[in-house]
Amino acid sequence: MKIVTCVAPINMAVIKYCKCPWLIFYILTRCEIFFHCFLGGKRDDDLILPINDSLSASLNTHVMCAKTTIMSSPNLKENKFWLNGKEQTFNSPRLNSCLKAIKDRCDQSLPHLNWSISICSENNFPTAAGLASSAAGYACLVYALAKLYGIEGEISDIARQGSGSACRSIYGGWVQWHKGSSPLGLDSIAQQLFPANHWPEMRILILVVNDTRKKYSSTIAMKRSVDTSTLIHHRANRVVPERIQTLSRAIAEKDFATFAEIAMKDSNQLHAICLDTFPPCVYMNDVSHAIVSVVHAFNEYKNDIKAAYTCDAGSNVCIYLLESEVQDLVSWINYVFPKSADITQQEYYRGLPLEQRNMDKAVFEGLNITPFDVDLLKYIIHTNVGDGPEVLKDEQAHLLDDNGCPKSLHF
Numbered sequence: 001m002k003i004v005t006c007v008a009p010i011n012m013a014v015i016k017y018c019k020c021p022w023l024i025f026y027i028l029t030r031c032e033i034f035f036h037c038f039l040g041g042k043r044d045d046d047l048i049l050p051i052n053d054s055l056s057a058s059l060n061t062h063v064m065c066a067k068t069t070i071m072s073s074p075n076l077k078e079n080k081f082w083l084n085g086k087e088q089t090f091n092s093p094r095l096n097s098c099l100k101a102i103k104d105r106c107d108q109s110l111p112h113l114n115w116s117i118s119i120c121s122e123n124n125f126p127t128a129a130g131l132a133s134s135a136a137g138y139a140c141l142v143y144a145l146a147k148l149y150g151i152e153g154e155i156s157d158i159a160r161q162g163s164g165s166a167c168r169s170i171y172g173g174w175v176q177w178h179k180g181s182s183p184l185g186l187d188s189i190a191q192q193l194f195p196a197n198h199w200p201e202m203r204i205l206i207l208v209v210n211d212t213r214k215k216y217s218s219t220i221a222m223k224r225s226v227d228t229s230t231l232i233h234h235r236a237n238r239v240v241p242e243r244i245q246t247l248s249r250a251i252a253e254k255d256f257a258t259f260a261e262i263a264m265k266d267s268n269q270l271h272a273i274c275l276d277t278f279p280p281c282v283y284m285n286d287v288s289h290a291i292v293s294v295v296h297a298f299n300e301y302k303n304d305i306k307a308a309y310t311c312d313a314g315s316n317v318c319i320y321l322l323e324s325e326v327q328d329l330v331s332w333i334n335y336v337f338p339k340s341a342d343i344t345q346q347e348y349y350r351g352l353p354l355e356q357r358n359m360d361k362a363v364f365e366g367l368n369i370t371p372f373d374v375d376l377l378k379y380i381i382h383t384n385v386g387d388g389p390e391v392l393k394d395e396q397a398h399l400l401d402d403n404g405c406p407k408s409l410h411f
């Protein structure tokens with residue numbers, strides 16, 4: 001019997017990823033015979049290839065992570081998969097693509113290669129709510145499979161086949177996903193640009209507006225965008241290449257103002273594409289837009305760019321800022337989005353500690369900023385940039401018992 005348990009980070013993109021439509025991929029491969037002979041009829045839906053490079057930070061796994069245990073045993077009758085305590089079908093094309101790619105790459109004489117497996121995974125944050133659960137989840141799955149089958153070396157191309165953004169969560173720190181040019185996606189891989197400790201002052205606040213499953217998955221929305229939006233192609237060809245270069249330089253030089261301006265503009269452009277999609281896929285809501293306005297007002301008040309928002313495919317807003325600004329910005333958020341007394345501090349402030357401080361009300365009155373209704377924000381997660389996936393050595397960490405059943409089901 002073999003068993004391994006790993007954790008993997010979520011990542012928050014500063015330059016967002018957009019997927020290559022099947023048609024463009026087909027034209028790239030040019031010839032259907034080539035397509036079928038060499039790719040076994042695989043469409044980009046299987047390979048998950050992007051139309052532009054993207055760049056993100058992987059976040060501290062001690063605050064937010066996916067945790068996955070995989071057991072392989074001759075006693076297991078069939079493959080099984082549980083996510084957040086619920087059994088899932090093993091018949092998922094993405095899960096099977098990852099498993100097949102890992103098995104193809106490992107030593108074919110391994111005795112446990114043909115044994116069945118049990119997979120049990122848990123996210124310690126909302127799943128499918130636009131908080132990158134698929135990135136952490138598939139990175140963790142592929143990393144754990146690689147450990148189970150003894151694979152060393154590049155696996156971000158395999159994680160990519162689970163969920164595009166998952167390839168970036170294979171590495172810690174600041175990570176670039178190179179779109180690559182190979183039709184097989186062999187060079188569409190992630191690369192760590194800087195380790196987690198490169199910019200130690202960087203902090204991230206995630207303002208959770210909605211932690212329920214989003215209306216449409218990013219997979220479906222992206223497909224519709226590449227099929228119907230013209231802006232998405234302008235962005236991929238004309239905007240992203242320069243932004244990636246400027247952003248990498250800004251991170252290298254720890255130039256927060258440049259970093260922040262690109263982050264905000266890129267997020268705005270992603271959501272402009274969502275509106276340019278037909279029919280539109282709207283993710284941000286009035287609260288998300290109000291947070292964006294607060295960040296701009298904060299920067300104006302500080303007479304410098306001190307905070308940067310970025311939103312993925314959901315209404316939640318992620319804010320990058322330096323440690324020295326965290327308390328000030330949180331006091332602004334507390335003023336504009338008051339919470340009712342029945343939500344405990346523990347429920348509301350999650351992750352790294354936050355000191356409770358409130359700004360003088362007169363400041364806001366002078367700025368003509370008025371508070372919204374209570375409880376528009378569900379909670380705030382305070383975190384920082386962290387390392388990539390890791391194996392948990394402690395046997396207690398396993399989510400499966402000796403029979404390959406989730407321990408959580410015993411309670």
Ligand SMILES: Nc1ncnc2c1ncn2[C@@H]1O[C@H](COP(=O)(O)OP(=O)(O)OP(=O)(O)O)[C@@H](O)[C@H]1O
Pocket residue numbers: 066067083121122123126127128129130131132133134135136137138140141165217218219312313314
């Ligand atoms: N820990 C996990 N292990 C394996 N698969 C997971 C895990 N967590 C999430 N997933 C898969 O990812 C899907 C959610 O992906 P989706 O892209 O819709 O949401 P998200 O990743 O939370 O949001 P976004 O990508 O927009 O930030 C889940 O339905 C599940 O199939």
Ligand SMILES: C[C@@](O)(CCOP(=O)(O)OP(=O)(O)O)CC(=O)O
Pocket residue numbers: 012013015016017018019048054134135162163164165166218219220222311312313
């Ligand atoms: C808006 C994004 O967060 C989209 C993430 O999309 P996914 O990686 O979840 O999509 P699939 O590849 O279809 O699984 C931008 C980003 O993280 O780069």
